Amino acid sequence: MRIGRRWKRVLIGAFAGCAVLVDAGAAAAQAAASTEQLAISTPPAGSAAWVQDHSFGRTLPDPATTSPAAAAEFFASLAPTELDRLIKDYPLVVGNYDGAPLDLRYRANKIALTAERDRALARSTDQKLDSETRDLAVSRANDVAHLLAPDRQILAFDPRGRGLITEVWGDLADAERISVIVPGSDADLGHFDQSAEPLRGPAGMARALFAEEQRQDPGTRTAVIAWTGYVTPSGLGPDAVTSRLADVAAPRLQRLLAGLHETTRPDAPPALLCHSYGSVVCGNAAPEIPRAAASPSDTSGVTDMMVFGSPGMGVQSTSELGSGVHVWATRNPSDWIGNVPYLEVGGLGHGADPTSSGFGSEQISSARSSGHNGYFAEGTDSLHNFAAISLGRYQDVVRQTSGS
Template sequence: MRRRRLKRALIGAFAACAVLADAGAAAAQAAASNEQVAITTPPAGSEAWTHDHSLGTDLPDPATADATTVAAFFASLGAAQQDRLVQAYPLVVGNLDGAPLQLRYRANRLALLDEVARAKAVAADPKVDATTHALAVSRANDCQALLRPGRQILAFDPRGRGLVTEVFGDLATAQRVSVIVPGSDTDLGHHDRADDPLRSPAGMARALQAKEQQLAPDTSTAVIAWTGYVTPVGLGPDAATARLAQAGAPRLYRLLEGLKQTSAPAAPPTLVCHSYGTVVCGTVAPLLHGPTTDMVVLGSPGMGVQNADELGTGVHLWATRNPSDWIGDVPYVEVGGLGHGADPTGSDFGAEQISSAGAAGHVGYFAPGTTSLFNFAAIALGDYQAVVYRNG
């Protein structure tokens, strides 16, 4: 009974802090929303793909094949064979880590076109209710925006709220690569927000790459906006547990393994993890081996550990939180699966504490002129001597 009361209190604390500090009635409503369904299975078309022997060989199983196997398989095919697979299985090829970048971009364009057509057909159906109609119109518009010239969609999955991964820069030739790992309330519809771009993964990625290019114009960079896992909605029970992070971490790991096959930066990609995304990064950290990965956590509710040593030896951890970020009012505890452990910005956590001077609130870290954005770019570029540390 005491543990149940404590769990209820923790959930209430997470939601109440959000309501009082930032989000008002909207957060209170979100806190009462249903739990989200994680996406952990391969995309549509995978079953038909695994039964397709038309090339005279088994196709790599999207559920089990590693990136090395996938890369070797595509390298064994001719251009016509690759094109046939893209045309027949756009969602499979477009989400297959280790497949050639240009093939994935082409495949995801086809998948997006299919989703636009599907959504428009639903919206045009006079039998659907107003809510279904509005959702279909929104989905068609979101997908249409991703089809604009110059956009490079590395992954797209229309299931649920929709997942998308977008590349800014030339990933194939980039000397430095970064991955934005976002927090709650990010999905296909919120991947690129025109009204408030720095709240969205795409806007964060654009800001980071622009800063990198300003600081090192002769260095080729790429930034990946990874809206690639099902995130919590609001600050209810999903945000207070690691369930969705644990489902998302293998997807992030596969992305990183695929990049080893399809890109060749001078160092492993830097992970820039925001809010609940820091829980995902904390979950994936022990899986990272080899050359050290820079991991930057900002606005973190905790990483699911009590100190940086628990993340393993594969990461170099940097942390920041500005004084006006309401996340600092969330309880930094973990009891019975609720909460995310110690504060990464604590003096005894073991992360390098960097400045976020000029940043305001929970989503202001990528704003122009902030020390936080400068620091993220300097770390991603490997210019550690330029990093501005937090005072005190």
């Protein structure tokens, strides 16, 4: 259905207005200040110089076109001295290269983060810059400094724009079960790890899930990935009601999973936990996930996909997502997202409610969770269920009942 530009603006206002009315205050301020975001779809900084570097006596594989499988083969062919040189000369390329060895990526990202911290600190004292720019530089330096702690495992880092960051909890290389958290709006470098309200940030969600997995099954080796690997909507503006950013994000998520297929060996495909707008990304990526995520030891190739606080997945039912995913869905009664229109008109909106009876998802309880960001709170059915599903302990999942 095609609609005119005027009506598209009206519908955008209606979608955003519904969200604002039911979540007034901070969300309303966000909506008023929000602007459309520039999606990042190109390879990381340094890629142009990388492909033009012939000093290794071979052509370096183009990050824009090389598959994770081919990347894994390339990195395996290099000597330790060559690997050291690559991460020194091209830390942003190596640190973001799906298919590269995990330890190599961790090392490269330490170098890239250190360089970004130093760059931000230099800008923070540059008197040629205005005070607002210097203040933003201080904030960026602080955000990056936290990620340089010795115990943090940074799988990807891209300083462009608001900043993209992906972190790992647990031993990813040795994990029997892997979970990937796909966050929604406002997730970026500056909001990745939030001390005041930890569960609003992807890092806090990942910590809570990893701890719950260990509590439920301490004998299983698990790893949790907080993937802020795409440009998310800012606030409740136009980006939140279209799939534009999700369209760009989906191939990046598929590539992450393809890279994990080359560098990890879990007993089952990585489970995906898709929050809010992240469920739009997951829905968009779903048809290609079986190829990307299935592991050699897994015969079904089915990926568990948990969607919560979802505005829709861009489809009317799970039948449109392909046979490679098993969708579990939940939304607590106090989550404002339930008041957003579940429809799609002229590219606006994200389709049917994943928690509705006709959608085809398996509905799970989120009892004792509260609001849009409370699903990982300790003692909630949602956190319990997320861990149980991630672990493959399906018999322990608490299903949805009236009021839960």
